[in-house]
Amino acid sequence: MSLPTMIGRYRVLRRLGAGAFATVWLAEDDVLDSLVAIKVLADNWAHHPDVRARFEQEAQVLRRADSERLVRVHDFGELPDGRPYQVMTYAAGGTLADRLESGPLPIGTTVRIATDIAEAVTVLHQSGVLHRDLKPSNVLFDTVRGVERVLVADLGLAKSIAQASGFTVAAGTPGYMAPEQRLPGGGLDERADVHAIGAMTYQMLTGRTPALRAPITPSKLRPGIPRQLDRVVMRAIDADRSRRFPTAAAFAAALDVPPKTRRIRHASWVVLPLAALTTTAGATVPGGTPPGWVRVADRTGTISVSVPEQWALQLRDSGWETPAGERPGLRVSADLADSDAPGVFAGLFTESAGPTPPSHGNCTRLPERRVVAAGRTGVAQRWTGCEAAYTEVLLDGVYLQITQVDGTDRTDDVLRTLRLDHS
Template identity: 50%
Template sequence: MKQIGRYRLDRVLGAGAFATVWKAYDPDLDVPVAVKVLADNWAVNADVRERFLTEARLLRRIQSPRVVRVYDVGVSPPGGDRPEQPYFVMDFIEGGALTGLVGQLPADEAVRLAAEASEAVQVLHEAGIVHRDLKPGNFLIDTRHAPLHVLVADLGSAKKLADASGYTVTTGSPAYMAPEQADQFGGFDSRADVYALGVVSYELLAGRRPFAGLTAGELVRRSRDVRPEPIAARLGLPPQIDQLLAAAMDPDPDGRPADAHTFGTTLRAALPAETDTAVAGPPAWQQEPTVLQTPPQPREAQQQTWLRREVSADDRLPAPTRTEDGTVLLPPPASKPRRGWPAPAVILVAVVLFVLAAAVAWTLK
């Protein structure tokens, strides 16, 4: 079992060039935590070590539910050929990274989460910090809330905006990096993060990165005529989505939305308005089930016939008819023709009566 400080290290959540993040257990508080540990080979590098601790200080200073919180910092003692290792402890976010949801969400939910991510980045900007390494793996999904919340994490490449106007070491992931961020002497501001948000939002919707066929050098030198492939129509979204994503990824910072908040609110506003439930009625899962009633059957069909006889075609009643609403119309009772004597019998009876009457008359004379 691995241990650092009082924390039991259970499994690796992610690893980079400079540090490894573990899911760990805090026995004192009896809660799962995330512990970021500086790599052995960098623990003796003073500059990297200072940047590692700067990340912890920045996360600790920003008190926001949209930014991962740090609540402990420590250094493990050296052992054998292993130097002492700095580490810091953060809240464990159960939902994991946004990477697992790329291309897996309905379009409207992907837009909503991209807008959530933008608001999280805005918190950094208002604190005077530019992230410089925004990508799906550095956004975490907080499943403790409904709807889901997005938190921003990993400030290992973050830089104070006051220090971002002059010479700076190029850092970040090339696929998400704004062209001006790759220029060590040009300087940059928070709009570099807006560029990365455009790439992340596109990837979340399309399931792939824009400009996948371009090299890192071609991305940096890309002209404004090279635009991302439109995806809105295929996803059933309004064309304003394509326009906004293309603007966010404009090589010229002046062509982008002014800040992360503007990008996020414009992205959310581009979605069609939700259906008014007061007019359309409650959702299907709240509606009462419709019970289909069996239409009434004729009385003859309800009674059990125990005496059977042959019925001639003339004696059969017309079949009942049924209207569209299920009402059964019974036919009027058929009038049966009166059955009389045959004509020869009538004549014979008349002759007999005439003969009898004549005989009676002759007798009385």
């Protein structure tokens, strides 16, 4: 297809992509000095009344919803040859499909993106519309004032929820469409879109779409995924829609992640192998953090440590109870309610009242070795052969327990990030 010079008043720069029904061009709006994406209906479909009507309906739905979570339509027009076009938001960050080409995403990133998608689809549902074709290529990324945001696009198959019981043609994309979408006249509701969001979440976690029948739990394909997240995803993709989340909003709430900028969430207290840690506002600390890791600190800033991003879903930061009283400490984990989830506990203690290491049941105890961290010397004791591997580190006045599940021992990497501040 040759590159057009102008589409309406917009100066065309290059082609962004093409599908069965339309081509999308990157163009510049010289009047408003901004980049836009222009979707032009293909010539061979432009004169089909039903396809043309669907193209116009897509623009109307997006315009009516008018949300920052959806691609916005700024203009609509017709080329001299009769082909209609939509002028839309240009999302410079590419698509979720682009990012999945490199494999699974970090767990925290997956939860954030899945939550944003669910919230965007909630806007559609509140506008009375089912998307019906949610998939990674229809999830776009843009950055506004330094904050990345997720946009849902391509409502070519969108239909009114009020008409859902009368759909007579099966529509959607295999791998993401709900079982009921494969049955003409099956009657659809919001739960069809919930299934698609769940399937994308599954793919972000594992690198593959769920099997049509009896899908494998994500954590069996990727150790370290919290059990709670397993349950949420498997419920969303349940073949029986009566067991799925009733709405996209309910799915987003089940993920239980604060919006946008935070990957660490809080929950009620739990009893750890060593102590009970109370809940307070967590803090991230800059500096000394390897790429792909997250630095966290206790509430006072006395002790901090970095961990892989996929471990940093939950944080307790307000200290721990030692025989000598409460001392600075933190616990960061993929799932605080699961003692076998990957994560780190780190706390200070007084020499006269040190911690009593917990029992690790039938785990195999490896030989002790000397370690140095934060200017202090001590010993590290590793336990393997159980559901999770544990390393206990006893330094001068500092205790750490590192839980790992993927067979890789990151003890030394974690210890190199340990920081203590007694100022």
